[in-house]
Amino acid sequence: MQSETTKSTSEPSGRSVTTRRFDRFFLELAEVAAFIGRFFREALLPPYEFKEIVRQCYEVGFRSLLLISTTGFITGIVFTNQSRPSLSDFGATSWLPSLIAIAIVRALGPLVTALIAAGKVGSSIGAELGSMNVTEQIDAMEVSGTDPFKFLVVTRVIATSFTIPLLTMYTIFVALIGAYINVSANEQTSFTSYIQEVFGAITYLDIFASVLKSIVFGFTIGMVGCYKGYHSSKGTEGVGKAANSSVVTAMFLVFIEELLSLQIVSAIRGS
Amino acid sequence: MAEKTEPIISIRGLKKSFGSLHVLKGVDLEVNKGENVVVLGRSGTGKSVLIKIMVGLLKPDAGHVVVLGQDVETLRGKELDEFRQKVGFSFQSSALYDSMSIRENLEFPLVRNVRNLSRDEVNQAVEKALDDVGLSQTINQMPSELSGGQRKRIGIARTLILKPEIMLYDEPTAGLDPITSIEINNLINDVQERLGATSIIITHDLTCAKSTGDRVAMLLDGRFERVGTFDEVFADPDERIQQFYNYNFVN
Numbered sequence: 113m114q115s116e117t118t119k120s121t122s123e124p125s126g127r128s129v130t131t132r133r134f135d136r137f138f139l140e141l142a143e144v145a146a147f148i149g150r151f152f153r154e155a156l157l158p159p160y161e162f163k164e165i166v167r168q169c170y171e172v173g174f175r176s177l178l179l180i181s182t183t184g185f186i187t188g189i190v191f192t193n194q195s196r197p198s199l200s201d202f203g204a205t206s207w208l209p210s211l212i213a214i215a216i217v218r219a220l221g222p223l224v225t226a227l228i229a230a231g232k233v234g235s236s237i238g239a240e241l242g243s244m245n246v247t248e249q250i251d252a253m254e255v256s257g258t259d260p261f262k263f264l265v266v267t268r269v270i271a272t273s274f275t276i277p278l279l280t281m282y283t284i285f286v287a288l289i290g291a292y293i294n295v296s297a298n299e300q301t302s303f304t305s306y307i308q309e310v311f312g313a314i315t316y317l318d319i320f321a322s323v324l325k326s327i328v329f330g331f332t333i334g335m336v337g338c339y340k341g342y343h344s345s346k347g348t349e350g351v352g353k354a355a356n357s358s359v360v361t362a363m364f365l366v367f368i369e370e371l372l373s374l375q376i377v378s379a380i381r382g383s
Numbered sequence: 384m385a386e387k388t389e390p391i392i393s394i395r396g397l398k399k400s401f402g403s404l405h406v407l408k409g410v411d412l413e414v415n416k417g418e419n420v421v422v423l424g425r426s427g428t429g430k431s432v433l434i435k436i437m438v439g440l441l442k443p444d445a446g447h448v449v450v451l452g453q454d455v456e457t458l459r460g461k462e463l464d465e466f467r468q469k470v471g472f473s474f475q476s477s478a479l480y481d482s483m484s485i486r487e488n489l490e491f492p493l494v495r496n497v498r499n500l501s502r503d504e505v506n507q508a509v510e511k512a513l514d515d516v517g518l519s520q521t522i523n524q525m526p527s528e529l530s531g532g533q534r535k536r537i538g539i540a541r542t543l544i545l546k547p548e549i550m551l552y553d554e555p556t557a558g559l560d561p562i563t564s565i566e567i568n569n570l571i572n573d574v575q576e577r578l579g580a581t582s583i584i585i586t587h588d589l590t591c592a593k594s595t596g597d598r599v600a601m602l603l604d605g606r607f608e609r610v611g612t613f614d615e616v617f618a619d620p621d622e623r624i625q626q627f628y629n630y631n632f633v634n
Contacts (some may be wrong), residue, residue: 121530240482248476249480251435251472251478253480253491255438256545257464
């Protein structure tokens with residue numbers, strides 16, 4: 113009798129849990145869409161927070177420089193080293209600079225930069241806005257006659273969308289330098305011929321696609337960090353969750369966008 | 384004590400619920416110009432919700448809040464921003480901007496709301512606001528370097544820099560030692576005397592209520608059950624009110 117009762121109550125509640133999850137998912141989707149819509153509306157309308165945008169660009173760009181330099185340089189060296197045996201089997205190590213250029217410019221540069229930025233910048237935005245939300249700083253800004261969305265969200269998303277493409281270009285440069293050191297030490301290739309082979313292998317489409325992709329990555333990282341922080345639940349646990357969720361969601365979306373951009377660029381290249 | 388003249392804040396039939404939790408169940412209150420009204424009540428009874436509705440941070444489910452002759456719920460955009468400049472809000476957590484120095488915290492509302500101010504005028508206003516709360520020496524410090532009492536006073540100074548007509552204090556003495564609490568109470572009275580500001584003070588600290596309030600409004604079960612002077616309210620034999628009094632002054 114007891115088990116029957118349990119069964120009869122658990123089935124409807126099980127369905128309602130699924131329904132609630134669906135509801136929550138679609139409600140959040142609508143909230144995200146409204147958040148993005150509000151960003152574009154407020155970004156276009158005056159007043160413009162130029163000073164804060166510049167400050168945020170400095171925070172996002174300059175403060176990530178050391179980490180980006182290190183990871184970019186190591187990526188260049190490691191990728192070159194790992195690619196050499198495969199090419200060596202076919203006696204094609206002279207193709208290393210071309211292979212490196214294509215891999216770094218098309219995929220590794222933007223991806224490594226975006227993942228590092230998602231970890232460093234995304235988590236920092238999520239945690240900062242989350243903690244401002246918890247300690248009523250966002251409310252304080254609102255009651256002091258300042259639009260907190262414009263001051264906190266718009267400035268940060270513009271800064272990441274503008275700075276991450278620049279960081280990507282820098283990562284590509286540093287990674288190519290790292291790769292050159294490896295190639296030069298092993299294949300005794302001169303710097304001039306290395307540069308010639310690198311630029312011979314890449315096209316304007318590669319560079320254009322990388323920059324455009326990086327803008328999308330930057331926008332995603334900034335938007336996810338801001339959304340998670342702005343909507344964090346109250347309490348210190350909410351701040352931690354906002355920071356963590358900013359990184360995980362941004363990284364996941366970056367990979368999805370990478371896949372999409374690959375399909376789009378391949379289609380353009382094929383046509 | 385302030386003269387009871389025209390009502391500057393008028394709250395009628397205010398209701399607010401969060402899901403199934405009915406916090407405010409029909410609140411009525413009038414506050415006169417220059418008056419300090421203390422709102423007393425247990426934690427979670429909707430005291431902070433009430434003042435957040437008054438500045439448009441929360442929307443009421445029903446009822447009207449008219450402040451400075453304006454129905455707060457109908458205000459939007461620029462109108463709301465201009466209204467908020469006349470109403471100072473001191474948050475329970477002080478809400479100082481962590482990433483800004485004390486100078487930048489105080490400058491923030493000023494440079495964004497008052498146009499055409501020279502650098503000297505901004506500096507003078509910041510220095511005066513800090514001097515008024517007795518914390519001139521903290522001007523270049525960061526909020527994290529200050530004590531709880533100092534943060535509260537800086538928070539009040541930041542709202543006073545725009546010379547508001549109305550001040551809303553959310554738990555101004557919560558978490559402070561008795562001496563610092565007295566300093567905050569004196570500061571609230573000083574603001575009333577110097578600026579002629581009308582204030583609503585949310586608290587459950589009866590010492591604060593007694594020393595700052597011209598009138599006390601007791602929020603019980605989502606309504607103002609008793610409103611009057613401190614002595615009038617606590618002369619009521621209602622057990623819920625007496626429990627409040629006994630805990631603060633007898634225990």
